[in-house]
Amino acid sequence: MTYMSLIFLEGTIRQLPSNISCGYAKVGAAQWQRATEELCVSGGRLFTLWGADDRDRDGRFRIYAAYLLPEDVLVLEHEIEDIVNPIYPSLTPMFPSALRLERAMRDLFGVPSTELDERGWLRHGGWPETIFPLRRDIDGKQQYPVTSEAYPFLQVEGDGVHEIPVGPVHAGTIEPGHFRFSVVGEKVLRLEERLGYTHKGVSKRFEEMPQNEGHRLAARLSGDSAVAFSWAYCAALEAITRTACPPQAANLRALALEHERLANHLGDLGALGNDAGFAFGLTQFSRLKEDLLRTNVAVFGARYLMDYIVPGGVALDLPQDAPRLLRGEYLALEQAVTNLRSIYDEHGGLQDRFREAGRLEPELAEKLGAMGLAGRASGVSCDLRVDHPWPPYDRLKAKLVTHTSGDVAARVQVRFDEFTESLRLCRTLLEDFASEPIQTEVPFAESGRLGIGVIEGWRGPVMIALEAGPDGTVRRCHAHDPSWQNWPLLEYAILGNIVPDFPLINKSFNLSYSGQDG
Amino acid sequence: MLDVLSTMLRTGILTEPLPTCGDASSVAVETLQKDLWNIVGRALCIRHVDAGSCNGCELEIQALNNPYYNLEGAGVKFVASPRHADVLLVTGPVSVNMEEALRRTYDAVPDPKLVIAVGDCGACGGVFGEGYASRGSIANIIPVHHTVPGCPPSPAAILGGILATVRSTAIPG
Secondary structure (H helix, E strand, O other), X not given: OOHHHOHHHOOOOEEOOEOOOEEXXXXXXHHHHHHHHHHHHOOOEEEEEEEEEEXXXXXXXXXXXXXXXXXXXXXXXXXXXXXXXXXXXXXXXXXXXXXHHHHHHHHHHXXXXXXXXXXXXXXXXXXXXXXXXXXXXXXXXXXOOOOOOOOOOOOOOOOOEEEEEEOOOOOOOOOOOEEEEEEEOOXXXXXXXXXXXXXXXXXXXXXXXXXXXXXXXXXOOOHHHHHHHHHHHHHHHHHHOOOOOOHHHHHXXXXXXXXXXXXXXXXXXXXXXXXXXXXXXXXXXXXXXXXXXXXXXXXXXXXXXXXXXXXXXXXXXXXXXXXXXXXXXXXXHHHHHHHHHHHHHHOHXXXXXXXXXXXXXXXXXXXXXOOHHHHHOOOOOOOHHHHOOOOOHHHHOOOOOOXXXXXXXXXXXXXXXXXXXXXXXXXXXXXXXXXXXXXXXXXXXXXXXXXXXXXXXXXXXXXXXXXXXXXXXXXXXXXXXXHXXXXXXXXXXXXXXXXXXXXXXXXXXXXXXXXXHO | OHHHHHHHHHHOOOOOOEEOOOOOOEEOHHHHHHHHHHHHOOOEEEEEEEOOXXXXXXXXXXXXXXXXXXXXXXXEEEOOOHHHOOEEEEEOOOEHHHHHHHHHHHHHOOOOOEXXXXXXXXXXXHHHOOOOOEOOOHHHOOOOOXXXXXXXXXXXXXXXXXXXHHHHOOOOO
């Protein structure tokens, strides 16, 4: 399916600057609603939702919805004329993943949807309820005292039911968030998440930065996805400035992105073994991850590639001996992971913990709009590298990995399969290693131009929507992490499982707090 | 089981010597263990708090437990509760939504206590700076004894920071 099949929008759709095919249309409230319904029944999925305060320009608020379709992306823009009591039709009845996005938009813009959950999502009491930080007349540097506000969780009642509150400070070296379990004995009856603890005001911060520096902030939205987000930012900027990234730079960006995937999968596979009581797995996989990060230092100049991708290309070329070094590293990783995979597969105790734990049925995953790795473990066949390949993936022909059992075991298998496929992609990329330009000049974008950058990170698809202001400034920048869609999946996957399996199930999703909180 | 044992044997011992405070030479694990015994009288217990980080620093702190750095082998361990900790290792710019949790965690650590701010954000607010949702550096909220800059700092730099803090600070009492 493509956006062309939305007949009622015919004639109004034009192309939006992007690294993949993207349609764009301005719609009224009725069309906004109708598009939601048609896209929902015909296999479209909500990608993200964002708002813009254009009262200074033409006296309007605008909201944008991006949909991921099997063949392209569609962005719909809806103008809200009533700026005193702005409201728009909620997408939640059709796309449940819209709920938290709508709550966040109300917190930051003061523009609510017709949805009724009144509780703040990103606003916990850190700024007054009457202040909407993303409005253009609000000073982003202004600070406010924190006021403690109650947050009513849904109560589960019945004989022997009790609550276990966990977080925001967790027991391990991980990010903060709150989980409220309602349990009987050890069995989980309900889990309600409360996130937003790491909200740092990233969207507002983007507006204070010049266009040619925003990639640095994008890289730090979620530290484990630095390459994916900085690439998405640069792809959006290059699209709105009509800049072509040199082919060699695109190859190096893809190599960096696959290294990010390899490193995260290694880390997760070790942690999953450990959470199932198999410390050997953590020891082995964590040393392989360390080896890969040290190889990153030798070839990319850093362990984590926070500032490797820059507008117009990459910051550093590969050193001369990099191909030899990398081929050696890939071979060592391949041999070690093949051996560890067979140990994991044949370990009865480990498989006993992995199988059936945290099962997310394919139908539910589809309905909830599951994204990326977690979606592919529940049969959701979607990988942007395969479905919407952008250079250089258009010639790499990445293979889609899916499993259908939807349990921890499936999410482990997807990681193993993707690890193997990533190694193949890295080796293919090395074949084209040549001494060519790695950076090109990026001019300032024309004021008011909007574009999007979309990249399949290790966790799933990430997106940056970028609108230029005058003289190289950023007017609006919205970043989206697939964790927005996938956090609610965990609330379902845990049902009927026991509390001690939560760390294992949570790790099998390994979602980003910072990426969601923004 | 045989596969597991033979993999362990083939992997061997990977643990590297510990860095000293700043210079390139290294010290034996035994020396550090002796120092820790003299200063804290037992293994050094660290509680990590993410006060709003992007998760980059967390990944490098986690790496300290991999076999190359083997932090626990040197007598430094991460604990699950601030009540068991000697040192708070804090990352991130402090988000307003974590401000209260950070203060409460700090208060829960028994005296005497040390605080190390890890990463550029913890040191000065980093790329996020200060704004409506971010209070910037850790020192804006709780007293900090030592900072480890970097984005993210390498495990060796974090380890160096922990050792420097312990060695330069005679914990009172």
